[in-house]
Amino acid sequence: MPELPDVEIFRRTLERYGLGRRIAEVAVGDARILEGVDPAGFASALQGDLLLETRRHGKNLFARRAKGGHLLMHFGMTGDLQPFESTPPAYARVVYRFDSPPHLAYVNVRMLGHIALVADVESYLRERQIGPDALDPALTPEWFAQALGRGRRSIKAALMDQSLIAGLGNIYADEVLFQAGLRPDVPVSALDRPLREKLFRTIREVLATAVRCGAAAERYVEKLPPDYLTPHRGRGGACPKCGVPLATVSIAGRRSYFCPSCQRDPRG
DNA sequence: CGTTATGTTCGATG
DNA sequence: GCATCGAACATAAC
Numbered sequence: 001m002p003e004l005p006d007v008e009i010f011r012r013t014l015e016r017y018g019l020g021r022r023i024a025e026v027a028v029g030d031a032r033i034l035e036g037v038d039p040a041g042f043a044s045a046l047q048g049d050l051l052l053e054t055r056r057h058g059k060n061l062f063a064r065r066a067k068g069g070h071l072l073m074h075f076g077m078t079g080d081l082q083p084f085e086s087t088p089p090a091y092a093r094v095v096y097r098f099d100s101p102p103h104l105a106y107v108n109v110r111m112l113g114h115i116a117l118v119a120d121v122e123s124y125l126r127e128r129q130i131g132p133d134a135l136d137p138a139l140t141p142e143w144f145a146q147a148l149g150r151g152r153r154s155i156k157a158a159l160m161d162q163s164l165i166a167g168l169g170n171i172y173a174d175e176v177l178f179q180a181g182l183r184p185d186v187p188v189s190a191l192d193r194p195l196r197e198k199l200f201r202t203i204r205e206v207l208a209t210a211v212r213c214g215a216a217a218e219r220y221v222e223k224l225p226p227d228y229l230t231p232h233r234g235r236g237g238a239c240p241k242c243g244v245p246l247a248t249v250s251i252a253g254r255r256s257y258f259c260p261s262c263q264r265d266p267r268g
Numbered sequence: 269c270g271t272t273a274t275g276t277t278c279g280a281t282g
Numbered sequence: 283g284c285a286t287c288g289a290a291c292a293t294a295a296c
Binding site for chain 3: 032076078091108109110111112151152153157252253
Binding site for chain 2: 006059074075076077078079110112113160169170
């Protein structure tokens with residue numbers, strides 16, 4: 001699930017159920033999800049701690065700790081953050097129990113994400129070379145047009161590059177390009193300034209819409225606007241705008257779905 | 269058994 | 283240096 005809109009939903013879940021409540025007990029179901037800390041150290045650090053505020057940056061979720069520093073959760077491809085009353089859900093890798101229910105479970109089937117304790121958010125983002133958050137209000141179309149650069153790489157690869165702009169993954173990069181009417185395999189060098197600025201506005205609009213719809217690509221997909229590509233990806237889907245069968249192409253090792261009729265190469 | 273999946277990283281290669 | 287590609291990680295579903 002977790003791209004920016006999904007992680008934003010997780011952030012709200014954490015804010016609602018986890019903020020200002022004393023952490024009574026932490027259970028690590030699988031130590032491999034922890035980064036830079038062992039289960040005992042992780043549990044004892046958080047036991048008796050309070051989470052004071054949340055922050056999402058791209059696909060990363062941070063929570064500031066009363067004891068100092070931040071809890072970081074990254075969700076990989078299959079992560080989730082779920083409240084529960086008494087029995088943790090399946091594949092709960094870390095369980096945070098408060099003094100009373102509801103408690104919170106970090107769920108992750110494929111274990112591709114990670115959880116860590118970080119001292120400073122800005123340093124962490126710098127070390128990992130994570131670029132500005134895609135919904136950062138300070139970003140402008142002019143900035144994006146410049147940041148895209150002149151390289152030969154495809155626009156789809158650029159949109160998924162977290163060091164350029166953080167938050168888009170395979171699903172939403174496809175959605176943005178669909179809404180912008182651009183083929184995913186167009187090299188960034190083929191995009192002129194007006195196209196770049198339009199693309200930036202589409203990024204903001206698509207992400208904001210997905211967040212507003214409470215959209216996690218899988219569970220809430222039916223709540224997205226009817227002309228969104230996302231619900232039609234896969235299994236011989238058709239374009240929601242013109243009905244033409246979707247085409248696919250492999251870019252940066254990921255499958256891209258696009259409408260061969262609605263999405264164009266600006267070079268013709 | 270093979271293929272695929274919402275992410276990231278690393279080594280090899282062009 | 284830049285960009286792409288495949289593999290790796292780990293697990294389930296078809």
